[in-house]
Amino acid sequence: MSDALSRDDVAKVARLARLVLSEDELDLYTEQLGQILEHARDMNSLDLTDVLPTAHPFGVTNVVREDVVTPSLDREVVLAMAPHAVDHRFAVPRILGEAP
Amino acid sequence: MTLPDGWEMVVGLEVHTELLTRSKLFCGCANHFGSEPNTNICPVCLGLPGSLPVLNREAVDFAMRIGMALHCTIAPSTFHRKNYFYPDQSKDYQISQYDLPINSGGYLDLPDASRVAIERAHMEEDTGKSTHLGGSGRLAGADSSLVDYNRCGVPLVEIVSGPDIRSSAQARLYAAELRGILIATGASDGRLEEGSMRFDANVSVRRPGAPFGTRCEIKNLNSLRSLQRAIDYEALRQIELIDGGGVVRQETRHWDENRGETSTLRVKEDADDYRYFRDPDLVDLAPDQAWQDRVRAALAPMPAARRAAVVALLAAPSEAQLDAVEVVIDLGLERYVHGVAAAGGDAALAVARVANELAADVDHVANLPVDAFVSTLAMEQRGELSATQAKTVLGEVLRHGGDPRAIAAARGFEQLSSDTLGATVATLIASNPDEWSRYRDGDDKLAQFFIGQVMKLTRGQANGKAVIAELQARR
Amino acid sequence: MKSATQIAADVRSGTSSATAELERTLTVIEQRNAELNVFLYVDVEGARAAAAQIDARVARGEDVGPLAGVPIALKDNLCQVGVPTTCSSKILDGWRPPYNATVIERLLDAGAVAVGKTNLDEFAMGSSTENSAFGPTRNPLDPSRVPGGSSGGSAAAVAADMTAVSLGSDTGGSIRQPAALCGLVGVKPTYGLVSRYGLIAFASSLDQIGPFAKTVADAALVLEVLAGHDARDSTSLPEPAPRLVAHVNDGVAGRRIGLVRELFDGADESVVASVRAAADALRAAGAEVVEVSIPELALTLSAYYLIAPAEASSNLARFDGVRYGLRVSAEDVTAMMEATRTAGFGAEVKRRIMLGTYALSAGYYDAYYGQALKVRTLTIDAFARAYQRVDLLLGATTPSVAFALGAKTADPMTMYLNDVFTIPTNLAGDPALSVPFGTGEAGLPVGVQLLGPGRSEARLFAAARVLEIADGRP
């Protein structure tokens, strides 16, 4: 398992998660997350090399629906929820870069 | 275009195609292009808290059809989440297949006899669409953007080729052939102008035999012409860069159609950490043999096979005829050619008529049953209709429907039936004995005299070949 | 107070009315909500209209369903049309869902009356209901103590006699732990038995909705209404709802029950004593109780605190200020998303989002998330092996009785350790319930936990009923 969590790691993770941390928060979270990850190292007490991962406890496969159109939501209802809507669309401040 | 001596381009294409399902990939909203903004949205595709996706069976069928047409292996697959924040992605993650795609390891044979490997053809969902306000209407310089989620959740298949393409012309050929295949499977309408098919090109250059160079990805090319131009531009740009002592940076680039050049969009960096993981809201997809067999049985023949079947009807086809065959296949109209051939007619004539007259009014072919086409061409071959008349009759049936014989009759073309023609020729022989005897004695030039007379009497509606046949019969 | 079973019988027979039952509920809420902070929203008008409609239908002689006129409280992470739904977070400020969760539709179809939305740890992340943007909920049995969490509001609603039954959600113990701390029956069903459609996700592969009740029969009654396949949830079990109420009195004669050392080791003395007494009671009722050890369970806490945050980091990405809820303005869209999320989420939610983001990020996935998924496999296999030898497992629900407000807020790890006995079944997807048995410190209730293999709910209720009787609640 990798080395201890650094302040830079936390800063990078916060950026990825679209959160802004103050300097104090950065210190606090580095310590707290570090503790939790430290605790997680107990998983290394077992040799898990040959164990397959399980992402989900659910064993059923091929759950599909038929290709049938069902009613959509009323546009006015949807746009009424929006923090800002213009011209029947959701309005956002300028986008700085293209989608990946 | 050819590259400077000693250089080779290496191109791989990622092609996204929307699927022609009625509803979206994970919800029942209509999959429909051109609806009023934000009218085809529900809790699922709008990513409302608490909503859950359920996979569309038809989208799986289409994905398998595409995989089968591309000779892929169909395997048990899973859905992952690709996490990134972006306003047109309603959940701020895209559901996409990742390490276990439904289709992998296929190939596509091109008409120029080259083969391009298909690495994978996986399912994923489309994003919404933003309109940019202020500035030039493009993303750069806009003050704000408006988002329409109608397209969010529309099913896509992303087809990823191997790095096997070596010229922009080959890239174009690949894209065109793939488009034909997608249309033939029924999975896509192939409408580039509506964005239902979009190309990303990975381009690098190298000295032949050298290892692959650093590649750049050109995003969102939406016509075959842009694809070809952008690849050429990008390959040359990289060569010039390297020749000038520079290094190619791995980056994503944008193609500006008006200026005819690519420019940097994003440099690959830390931010491209998509934290892929299995979507816990969806279960594994593992179509069994029976499901796969059902899909395979419903698969129509692909363009290559259809092309070969038509070409086989032609004796030593010319380049022009092969081009005409391509038009016939592109439009999916070869049933007319096969109809004529089955009735013992002239397949080459049929190809010509389909590639010209039918292609010109392709939206109305439903008005023209195959047997109507066959009988029109038979009348033309028998000389009952001139070429011009046959085209007129086809045009009329395409526009309004109806029986070709009745239309020919209504237009007075029926005077040219062989009886009428025979009677006319007999009259002319009787009234021009000198000319007739000279013709009989072998002066073939006089055929033109008789044709001219027949044309005069029939107000120009006779078939020259039929007149000669009639004269020959009486010689 | 009257059980839900009794209320439904009275309303159906005309002995009582939905309106009368609702008014009694509203009166208690009026009396105690200010002190306990149980309900974030009481839908007085909607509930009165629904009750009146039920009464009208009863008057017409219609069968209004098994929960006829039963007032029910709903954890505020369940979507209900037109009713503010907050997850106890500022980020959902002002949001009213345009659709109903499947469980709410099923409750309403069964004749229940939805009273309002109860407090929780923000996005169900917590074990004390102190992580709420709207203040902590207090334990009705001792208001200086926590009710447990994250479904603390729903537990407190029943413990305070506001409603006879309520709904919670359980990702790592969020129903069973507050049930134990408030002296209630709380059930975490088999994964997939109850549709998650309309439950605002915390960790999708672990979340399950379940009931709180004062009696085993009431819990079975509510779960029977909730359970059964839902086409809107791909992870919903394909079979129809099981019969549960009919099996409540099946007893445990002939059952083999494993007393799991790892599920009470380290707990307070009074808790251990209750668990041992429960084993005796089951034995007295005809079960064979054997001591078992499942060492793999020692690793489940670590695995859980990587898997749940990883899923949560993705599930909570959609709260970005674009489509609904809070928006904090900024110059560009990225800054707007950052400002919105920074202002809208509380400290515990941020902690888990960052933890999960880290566990999934390039370079760390294998060491953390990947490793946790392997521990999950070991957990599933270990339980499966245990269930080859026994029908059910027995342990403690929590290490202690209800603790004081503020006692465990300083350090996240201390709080997380509260869930050490409840987490394993969430990882396995198996059902478990907590039933009160005996008392501990300050006369507060202790919960014992019964665990079973997938789809064994009927067996669990029958065993819980045995303990209920043995504990003096016939």
Ligand SMILES: [Mg+2]
């Ligand atoms: Mg893609």
Ligand SMILES: [Zn+2]
């Ligand atoms: Zn939708």
